[in-house]
Amino acid sequence: MLSNARKILSLSTAVLIASTSIAAADSMEDLVKAAQAEGTLTTIALPHDWCGYGALIEGFKAKYGIKVNELNPDAGSGDEIEAIKANKDNKGDQAPDVIDVGLSFGPSAKxxxxxxxxKVATWDTIPDTAKDAEGYWYGDYYGVMAFEVNKDIVKESPKDWADLQKPEYANMVALAGDPRTANQAISGVFAAGLSASGGDVAKAGEAGLNFFKELNEKGNFVPVIGKSAPLAQGTTPIIIRWDYNALADRDTLKGNPDVDVVIPATGVVAGVYVQAISAYAPHPNAAKLWMEYLYSDEGQLGWLKGYCTRSASTTS
Structure with a gap:
């Protein structure tokens, strides 16, 4: 993940760190003190089995002695944005300091x-195409849309999007979220449409909606949010979700049931997520320290352990 240039940021433990410059080693000491004085970081929409976040949160708490208040782990990107809006004047436990959202939500939130x-110390190692030039949002990791399959129920895994329309997959296919608010589900609809439209990006959105309309009419779509529990129970034996989430489920379930993770032959979509700090963050210094942690080698390797492909590079 990230390495390199550290530019001096004048920080004080008693003053809000407002600069967007790249942090230097000595100013990091001030940032740590300021964050510890705040004592708390409030996150939202970070399931522990998503991209290794469970271990990352524990690592942050252990390293800095800062409490992490976790809001609504199963929320979608749209829910995170609404949480900021709803808590502009709230400095309590329901106001998120930081968000982790789908790429399109970064520019709109700005x-x-x-x-x-x-801008974190390792700013220069984040690709320009995956960050806002002014530092309002920045890419963190990405995954590829995949089919997560319960092999105890589904003997022959689907190989491509069109396969999901087959009668043998009746009452089996689910999205891993609500496409009205969840980036993961939105991306699943787009990927299906990209395949159905022959790779035409301009037509993928409408084609995706039509794909799922047909899937529902055929009785193959299950209107339940797909997760590891309904997958294992057989309620949603085929889930459309990011590969890193599917691989994490495979590890967690430990063969009960056997889980197959399939990248479709067409309509292959990689989705970048981005980090940002709320403009109304009750704990702005803890938020900035959290970003420094995530974009350090330690944080980036933590994401890698969670099967996520990093948006930056490590020094080691």
């Missing part, structure tokens, strides 16, 4: 004035 700029 346009609405919901996030604040901050």
């Amino acid at each position: 346009a609405e004035g919901l996030i604040q700029p901050y």
Whole structure:
């Protein structure tokens, strides 16, 4: 993940760290003190089995002695944005300091004035195409849309999107979220449409909606949010979700049931997520320290252990 240039940031333990410059080693000491004085970081929508976040959160708490208040782990990107809006004047436990959202939500949140700029020490190693030039949002990791399959029930895994329409998959296929708010589900619809439209990006959105309309009419779509529990129980034996989530489920379930993770032959979509700090963060210094942690080698390797492909590079 990230390495390199550290530019001096004048920080004080008593003053809000407002600069968007790249942090230097000595100013990091001030940032740590300021964050510890705040004592708490409030996150939202970070399931422990998503991209290794459970271990990352525990590592952050152990390293800095800061409490992490975790809001609504199963929320979608849209829910995170709404949480910022709803808590603009709230400095209590329901106001998120940081968000982890789908790529499209970064620019829109900036346009609405919901996030604040901050450039981590390893800023230069994040690709320009995956970050806002002013530091309002920045890519963290990405995955590829996949089919997660319960092999105890589904003897022959689908190989491509069109296979999901087959009668043998009746009452089996689910999305891993609500496509009205969850980036993972939105991306699943887009990927299906990309396949159905022959790779035409301009037509993928409408084609995806039509694909799922047909899937529902054929009785193959299950209107339940797909997770590891309904997968194991057989309620949703085929789930459309990011590969890293499917691989994490495979590890957690330990062969009960056997889980197959399939990258479809067409309509292959990789989805980048981005980090940002709320413009109304009750704990702005803890938020910035959290970003420094995530974009350090330690944090980036933590994401890698969670099967996520990093958006930056490590020094080791």
